[in-house]
Amino acid sequence: xxxxxxxxxxxxxxxxxxxxxxxxxxxxxxxxxxxxxxxxxxxxxxxxxxxxxxxxxxxxxxxxxxxxxxxxxxxxxxxxxxxxxxxxxxxxxxxxxxxxxxxxxxxxxxxxxxxxxxxxxxxxxxxxxxxxxxxxxxxxxxxxxxxxxxxxxxxxxxxxxxxxxxxxxxx
Numbered sequence: 059x060x061x062x063x064x065x066x067x068x069x070x071x072x073x074x075x076x077x078x079x080x081x082x083x084x085x086x087x088x089x090x091x092x093x094x095x096x097x098x099x100x101x102x103x104x105x106x107x108x109x110x111x112x113x114x115x116x117x118x119x120x121x122x123x124x125x126x127x128x129x130x131x132x133x134x135x136x137x138x139x140x141x142x143x144x145x146x147x148x149x150x151x152x153x154x155x156x157x158x159x160x161x162x163x164x165x166x167x168x169x170x171x172x173x174x175x176x177x178x179x180x181x182x183x184x185x186x187x188x189x190x191x192x193x194x195x196x197x198x199x200x201x202x203x204x205x206x207x208x209x210x211x212x213x214x215x216x217x218x219x220x221x222x223x224x225x226x227x228x229x
Contacts, residue, residue: 105137
């Protein structure tokens with residue numbers, strides 16, 4: 059299985075926040091944004107493994123700023139790391155100033171997808187090659203995030219979390 063560069067998984071979509079996308083304050087529903095992020099993240103995961111992918115978890119969502127009605131919203135997703143059958147995908151959300159065109163990051167999320175076969179069972183995915191500084195930072199952090207998730211789920215002993223031990227104990 060041929061390794062793929064993180065840049066090959068980049069997926070971008072742009073949306074306009076319409077009235078039916080907003081809450082009573084005139085801001086984009088958080089659930090609508092989650093759905094948009096899930097969709098673009100799944101495209102990114104699919105581009106990495108070229109297989110059917112399913113959402114395994116939403117590991118982090120940060121609603122840093124509200125997104126107003128009629129905003130132009132761009133979502134960028136990229137696989138940050140691939141494990142045996144799972145892939146971590148970062149989604150960055152930007153709002154574009156309609157006068158200047160300047161984009162401002164307003165939200166982000168981290169999703170995990172699993173590649174599955176025709177019976178819904180997990181299958182192996184290719185290795186990911188990070189190239190840029192940001193890709194390398196996210197790649198390194200992905201193992202720590204995975205180990206923390208496994209510990210919290212009771213699937214890993216804290217003593218076996220090599221990356222977390224190195225981070226917190228300097229080992």
